[in-house]
Amino acid sequence: MSDxxxxxxxxxxxxxxxxxxxxxxMGTDKALLEIDGQPLWQRxxxxxxxxxxxxxxxxxxxxxxxSTGLTVVRDDAPDCGPLGGIVAGLRAAQTDHLxxxxxxxx
Numbered sequence: 001m002s003d004x005x006x007x008x009x010x011x012x013x014x015x016x017x018x019x020x021x022x023x024x025x026m027g028t029d030k031a032l033l034e035i036d037g038q039p040l041w042q043r044x045x046x047x048x049x050x051x052x053x054x055x056x057x058x059x060x061x062x063x064x065x066x067s068t069g070l071t072v073v074r075d076d077a078p079d080c081g082p083l084g085g086i087v088a089g090l091r092a093a094q095t096d097h098l099x100x101x102x103x104x105x106x
Contacts, residue, residue, distance in 0.1 A: 015048030016089035059085030
């Protein structure tokens, strides 16, 4: 029977928000859509922070000016989809583990 305490090691991880998509079908940047007055990119960043991410990276395009001041990673090859953002995130992460969330799945 467990007493509810966790005596095991704590997983150290980085977080990555995938937000570099063009949102072509939607016609507007999904990262900027708001829920309860908060942009989706910010909600996802805060979710990763609350989950214990040591650092949070944002995969964004150069023209996504809302990403100024954030730790941004860029795809090595533009328009290669989510995998490009994940590879860039893995390269930039300062930890051995990376938790990835899409900006449009709040």
